[in-house]
Amino acid sequence: MNDLTRIPCVLMRGGTSRGPFFIASDLPSDPVERDAALLSIMGSGHPLQIDGIGGGNPVTSKVAIIGPASIEGADVDYLFAQVRNDRQMVDYSPNCGNMLAAVGPFSIEAGLVPAQEGHTLVRIHNVNTGKLIVAKVPVKDGDVTYLGDASIDGVPGQAAPIALTFLDAAGAKTGKLLPTGHAVDVIDGVETTCIDCAIPMVLVRAGDLGITGYERADELSANADLMQRLGSIRVEAGRRMGMGDVSDMVIPKPVLISAAAKGGTLNVRYFMPHECHPSLATTGAVGIATATITPGTIAATLAGTLTLPARIGVEHPGGRLDVELETRNGVTVAGLLRTARRLFEGFAFAKPASQLNRAA
Known part of the structure; x- marks a missing residue:
């Protein structure tokens, strides 16, 4: 050797x-x-x-x-x-x-x-x-x-x-919670929310891309038309978020959102970015939860009015991930449980x- x-x-x-x-x-x-x-x-x-x-x-x-x-x-x-x-x-x-x-x-x-x-x-x-x-x-x-x-x-x-507490996760990569300066941007004819909290993401309503959002992860990964559309949206979102050409980067992550079906706050399909995650990234959960309490985002519109402290239940293909949100010294803090x-x-x-x- x-x-x-x-x-x-x-x-x-x-x-x-x-x-x-x-x-x-x-x-x-x-x-x-x-x-x-x-x-x-x-x-x-x-x-x-x-x-x-x-x-x-x-x-x-x-x-x-x-x-x-x-x-x-x-x-x-x-x-x-x-x-x-x-x-x-x-x-x-x-x-x-x-x-x-x-x-x-x-x-x-x-x-x-x-x-x-x-x-x-x-x-x-x-x-x-x-x-x-x-x-x-x-x-x-x-x-x-x-x-x-x-x-x-x-x-x-x-x-x-193992309890994880994210202290002030906003602007993890770009320095801004909403890097484009808007809660909603229209990209490729579709309303999106470009958010950077724990990890940069671009949120899209599943229904706007012609799917339910409750499909299996492998089914979505095999949908060539969907993956091509998400890829195009992701690259343009990255440019608008100030990250330049993200073609060879794994961020921002595309996320499809839809109404919760099992008692949670909302349902998601998270992409890595070239295939659908079998469950959900922890950083993704923190960012998605934060989006639900950020006025004007498509996630907040879907989730309805929420006040802190709050438990945000994010449903995903493997089940559900709960994020506890609270405010400390004027900063949003996110906590969740992992093993x-x-x-x-x-x-x-x-x-x-x-x-x-x-x-x-």
Whole structure:
């Protein structure tokens, strides 16, 4: 194995996502070399990622890079990388709130944050967005507790609850909650809401694109006409939001919204962006919930009048995700419950950059 680079790695599930976690100092310091290592480790460029540990799907082709905090008020830095499974490309533009659920446990077990009996608060600086998120991690006898009676839709079984609190998530990428300056923009003849809270998104009423919004995720992903239309809207939304040409970026995320069918606040189909999410991204839930209390947005019109504090129930293909919204010192704070699990630890092996098949 002398021709392969061995890198310490922990595979973790965070929320409804899964991927390897690395200590930043264990990866190459040069960004180009780091990306090459991640592409090799994940096996990107093949739809099944057969030559790597990626799962052949956007929700299982994610990487978390953790290190000591670089800003005051945080305990750790968390850099998220969306490693494309269909192309040899690493995208650092978004945050991932599901992977975020595993950052606290990983940081404690890596010795970056001392464990506190009962619960340990881990203040996480998301490097991608510059935002702070606090994770409340259960600890027993000095060790992270993974077993419990909490459950989240989209993940089988039960686990210990991890509470995440997003502190002032608005303007995560563009610096503005409504980057276009409008609650509603007409794009390609369709009313949309371009919102940036936890992650940039473009919201569209499902009915305006000729579907119900209650279709299965795989059914929507296979709808070529719909995907082409959403792609066109997404690219124009990105331009209007000040992000330039987003063709090779995974943000903004297109989201189809419709009336709630099972007692929630509204129903959504969230795209990643080139296929429909089997459930819902945590960051997406925070942004969608915030849209329901932002006057004039299509989400607020659909949800009706809401006052804070409020619990926003966002229905998705895998069930429902509840977001608690409240105001602290004039700022909207979002809280939600996730779970995580440590899956295995050891070493990942990266091929030299010269051996990557860039044409794949």
